[in-house]
Amino acid sequence: MSAPIPALQIPELDQCVHCGLCLNHCPTYRVTRLETESPRGRIHLVRAASEGRIDPGERFAEHIYLCLMCRACETACPSGVKFGRIAEAAREVLGPPGSRSARILASLAFTQLFPKLGRLRLLIRLLRFYQRSRLAPIARRIIPRRLREMEAMLPAVPDRFFVPDAEVLPAVGVRRARVALLNGCVMPLLFGDVNAATVRVLRRNGCDVVIPRNQGCCGALNVHNGETVAAKQMARRNIDVFQAAAVDAVIVNAAGCGATMKEYAHLLAHDPAYAEKATRFSSMVKDASEFLADLGLTGPLGPVDMTVTYQDPCHLAHGQKIRAQPRQLLAAIPGLRLVEMEASDRCCGSAGIYNITHPEMSRTLLDEKMMSISRTGAAAVVAPNPGCMLQIQYGARRTGSNGIVVYHLMDLLDRAYQAAEHPSRLRLPS
Amino acid sequence: MELNEERRAALIAELRRILGDESVLIEDADVIVYEQDGSILQAMPEIVVLPADTAQVCGVVAAAERAGVPIVPRGSGTGLAGGAVPAEGGVVVSLARLDRILGVDLRNRTAELEPGVINQDVTKGVANDGYFYAPDPSSQAACSIGGNLANNSGGPHTLAYGVTTNHALGVEIVLHDGSVAWLGGVVPDVPGYDLCGVFIGSEGTLGIVTRAVVRLMRSRERVRTLLAIFDRMDDATQAVVDVTSAGIVPAALEMMDKTTIDAIERGAPVGYPRDAEAVLLVEVEGVAEYTDRVMKMVEEICARAGARQVRVAQTEQERQSLWKGRKGAFGALGTLAPNYYVMDGVVPRSKLPETMRAVAEISGRFGVQIANVFHAGDGNLHPNILFDMRTPGALERVIEAGAEILRVCVASGGSLTGEHGIGLEKREYMGWLFSEHDLDAMARVRAAFDPGMSFNPAKIFPTPAACGETRRAPAKIPAGLWL
Numbered sequence: 001m002s003a004p005i006p007a008l009q010i011p012e013l014d015q016c017v018h019c020g021l022c023l024n025h026c027p028t029y030r031v032t033r034l035e036t037e038s039p040r041g042r043i044h045l046v047r048a049a050s051e052g053r054i055d056p057g058e059r060f061a062e063h064i065y066l067c068l069m070c071r072a073c074e075t076a077c078p079s080g081v082k083f084g085r086i087a088e089a090a091r092e093v094l095g096p097p098g099s100r101s102a103r104i105l106a107s108l109a110f111t112q113l114f115p116k117l118g119r120l121r122l123l124i125r126l127l128r129f130y131q132r133s134r135l136a137p138i139a140r141r142i143i144p145r146r147l148r149e150m151e152a153m154l155p156a157v158p159d160r161f162f163v164p165d166a167e168v169l170p171a172v173g174v175r176r177a178r179v180a181l182l183n184g185c186v187m188p189l190l191f192g193d194v195n196a197a198t199v200r201v202l203r204r205n206g207c208d209v210v211i212p213r214n215q216g217c218c219g220a221l222n223v224h225n226g227e228t229v230a231a232k233q234m235a236r237r238n239i240d241v242f243q244a245a246a247v248d249a250v251i252v253n254a255a256g257c258g259a260t261m262k263e264y265a266h267l268l269a270h271d272p273a274y275a276e277k278a279t280r281f282s283s284m285v286k287d288a289s290e291f292l293a294d295l296g297l298t299g300p301l302g303p304v305d306m307t308v309t310y311q312d313p314c315h316l317a318h319g320q321k322i323r324a325q326p327r328q329l330l331a332a333i334p335g336l337r338l339v340e341m342e343a344s345d346r347c348c349g350s351a352g353i354y355n356i357t358h359p360e361m362s363r364t365l366l367d368e369k370m371m372s373i374s375r376t377g378a379a380a381v382v383a384p385n386p387g388c389m390l391q392i393q394y395g396a397r398r399t400g401s402n403g404i405v406v407y408h409l410m411d412l413l414d415r416a417y418q419a420a421e422h423p424s425r426l427r428l429p430s
Numbered sequence: 431m432e433l434n435e436e437r438r439a440a441l442i443a444e445l446r447r448i449l450g451d452e453s454v455l456i457e458d459a460d461v462i463v464y465e466q467d468g469s470i471l472q473a474m475p476e477i478v479v480l481p482a483d484t485a486q487v488c489g490v491v492a493a494a495e496r497a498g499v500p501i502v503p504r505g506s507g508t509g510l511a512g513g514a515v516p517a518e519g520g521v522v523v524s525l526a527r528l529d530r531i532l533g534v535d536l537r538n539r540t541a542e543l544e545p546g547v548i549n550q551d552v553t554k555g556v557a558n559d560g561y562f563y564a565p566d567p568s569s570q571a572a573c574s575i576g577g578n579l580a581n582n583s584g585g586p587h588t589l590a591y592g593v594t595t596n597h598a599l600g601v602e603i604v605l606h607d608g609s610v611a612w613l614g615g616v617v618p619d620v621p622g623y624d625l626c627g628v629f630i631g632s633e634g635t636l637g638i639v640t641r642a643v644v645r646l647m648r649s650r651e652r653v654r655t656l657l658a659i660f661d662r663m664d665d666a667t668q669a670v671v672d673v674t675s676a677g678i679v680p681a682a683l684e685m686m687d688k689t690t691i692d693a694i695e696r697g698a699p700v701g702y703p704r705d706a707e708a709v710l711l712v713e714v715e716g717v718a719e720y721t722d723r724v725m726k727m728v729e730e731i732c733a734r735a736g737a738r739q740v741r742v743a744q745t746e747q748e749r750q751s752l753w754k755g756r757k758g759a760f761g762a763l764g765t766l767a768p769n770y771y772v773m774d775g776v777v778p779r780s781k782l783p784e785t786m787r788a789v790a791e792i793s794g795r796f797g798v799q800i801a802n803v804f805h806a807g808d809g810n811l812h813p814n815i816l817f818d819m820r821t822p823g824a825l826e827r828v829i830e831a832g833a834e835i836l837r838v839c840v841a842s843g844g845s846l847t848g849e850h851g852i853g854l855e856k857r858e859y860m861g862w863l864f865s866e867h868d869l870d871a872m873a874r875v876r877a878a879f880d881p882g883m884s885f886n887p888a889k890i891f892p893t894p895a896a897c898g899e900t901r902r903a904p905a906k907i908p909a910g911l912w913l
Contacts, residue, residue: 014818016764019508019760020468020569021572021761023506033480034460035464036460054458055459057459059459076571077761078761079697079762079764079765080762080765
């Protein structure tokens with residue numbers, strides 16, 4: 001017996017009647033078949049810790065952190081238990097995962113790197129330098145296996161980062177809305193083309209696009225890994241910055257960020273100065289697909305002759321309940337064929353920094369995902385979230401299926417618009 | 431049953447030798463999640479093991495038997511009567527890792543399964559070929575075949591297809607001494623005693639299933655589903671009586687009351703009418719002509735009984751949505767109260783209207799809220815009594831109200847349980863239904879399989895056990911359980 005933990009006595013716990021319907025939807029339960037690695041089990045652990053029946057020690061922490069936070073259980077739960085909040089509360093009590101040194105490193109990243117994007121940009125620049133130097137092949141031979149595996153997961157850093165031409169980019173044609181775009185932390189550095197494509201698609205759909213210069217990282221990684229102090233600061237800053245932009249909606253093209261920003265209201269519920277502002281802000285946050293499907297696509301879309309399969313990002317399908325809209329937009333692209341994979345809404349194992357903290361489980365899930373993808377026969381995967389894109393690209397390199405290309409939904413919409421404008425540039429690189 | 435330190439260490443060492451360290455759980459933070467199932471009962475196991483094949487199950491059983499500790503088999507832990515709760519501690523044997531579909535023989539319409547296979551996955555595996563596995567508990571997305579066999583589980587489609595025992599041809603079981611036996615076969619009607627029939631529904635008290643051969647059914651040409659909406663519970667129950675007495679056997683005939691609808695619509699809404707007093711979910715299947723004709727008849731009967739509206743699902747998606755609400759109904763009760771105590775009484779169908787009136791009366795008399803969601807066509811009630819365990823006196827009142835409902839069921843010529851099993855929860859009520867001699871006969875069957883009473887003790891039989899050995903002091907709920 002240890003002391004009860006009031007911080008864990010949250011109302012979400014009372015809503016679970018331990019029916020067990022979540023079990024088979026949980027990726028980590030499916031792999032381990034251990035109830036400690038299931039949503040019901042983890043809820044029971046948190047409840048037991050809150051009552052002081054078990055010690056919230058190392059074993060407890062391992063179970064809480066083996067969770068991917070994919071929230072597939074929230075989709076499965078008939079009672080609508082918000083498992084994500086339970087897990088976040090537990091992680092807040094535990095602090096970041098891993099060994100002492102890993103925790104220090106994680107804390108540093110959460111408080112010194114993500115809130116200060118200039119530093120992150122510098123780091124990625126260094127990575128690009130390393131990747132292109134003669135150092136990389138040598139380093140690969142001498143660094144320990146664990147580091148080598150981590151290095152293999154890294155994507156090639158592109159030549160150019162996404163830097164918007166101006167803070168406000170005007171609509172093309174009739175103006176239908178004024179929106180802001182979350183530029184994000186890694187998106188402009190590793191997927192700058194996706195942000196550029198998102199801006200073009202929004203503008204072609206009659207949106208003035210504001211990209212506020214002072215915006216920051218959304219804080220999702222912090223919240224998911226038990227760091228809420230910096231996370232709250234990041235949330236407050238974004239709320240202020242986007243509020244000043246005076247827009248109809250805040251558009252996000254990264255599922256994980258969108259889910260977190262929609263939950264700023266919860267994160268800041270006990271902050272008297274921000275609770276109300278956060279609620280208003282959260283209601284304005286829209287995933288790019290959600291927003292465009294609701295607005296209705298305008299303008300001619302040219303053909304994109306391609307067979308794709310769609311990976312539901314967890315934080316889109318489970319976190320934001322957005323499944324139909326991306327498919328609806330894909331269906332609007334002439335010539336594009338969508339072949340559904342089995343369990344498209346099962347986590348690919350990326351899960352923020354999970355592929356670094358839990359490489360084995362992550363890879364098991366990735367291998368399963370790559371099998372599902374290859375069974376569709378599609379040569380391309382659409383996954384509108386940077387984490388999923390990185391992971392599936394890594395999966396393609398790992399399994400030798402290098403032919404598989406990963407796109408963001410906005411990439412393909414952008415191509416369709418371009419195909420309509422420049423019919424001669426129709427062919428895609430294979 | 432407490433083991434002394436030395437014997438406990440020896441048992442753990444032996445289990446680790448058989449299974450490997452990873453598959454033997456002993457830390458509190460590992461085993462505590464196995465103290466519960468889908469019911470309100472809890473008891474901590476001392477050790478939890480996860481064997482991966484029959485040989486490992488044999489080793490575990492033999493070792494636990496030698497050590498003299500209880501052996502409690504567990505599937506997915508979705509049971510509603512405490513069947514998988516280790517009431518007297520001991521070793522919980524999770525069969526979750528025996529999860530392979532070993533073979534499918536479509537020409538003979540059978541499948542060979544390990545016990546940890548999830549019920550729904552059996553149908554998923556053969557649906558494209560036009561087959562399905564009939565028993566469909568509401569928890570079928572999570573519950574295991576082993577658990578279904580142990581509880582002789584049914585589901586909404588039990589009305590037309592029967593329960594698990596009607597679909598299991600043979601089982602491989604591990605006996606108390608660690609030896610393996612096959613009961614039944616791969617063809618129906620094996621001569622001699624129907625030992626497979628004896629085993630199914632034995633709630634883990636006779637042995638552990640490690641393989642089963644089950645029947646597969648051919649999918650029907652047409653399936654149609656309707657939702658009949660009523661403003662009065664009495665009219666809805668009367669419609670059930672009228673449908674069945676018209677000689678119609680729907681594939682499923684389910685009822686949900688207003689409280690249940692409220693829970694579903696709060697948790698994961700599917701569009702049930704929130705102002706209705708009761709709805710009936712009726713499914714008819716068969717060849718197209720028959721299905722359409724019977725559907726028409728059901729619609730008319732419901733309308734005549736006073737249905738305000740009858741909605742027929744027009745698309746497969748609508749049909750799935752109607753079922754999704756029903757299948758999630760139990761879990762959704764968490765939106766109304768932190769705990770629910772589900773009863774599983776059965777009454778003759780013709781007694782449904784008066785029984786439901788009695789349930790409403792008991793709800794008022796005990797001051798407890800009851801959500802009704804059940805297999806009306808079978809007369810198999812599921813009154814769920816909602817409460818908060820933390821309210822002093824609530825549990826006692828709820829258990830009394832539950833007992834009162836079951837008394838009404840038994841008095842009307844029905845039974846204590848339709849499909850959830852007796853488990854830990856209802857064993858003290860067995861005397862209402864069976865004489866001393868009946869129970870003694872059952873205890874002797876049990877002793878023939880498991881003379882040491884090692885398998886899942888404190889289940890089914892009232893205390894003191896009929897074999898004469900006095901176990902834990904009798905009480906409504908066994909002492910020492912976490913509630």
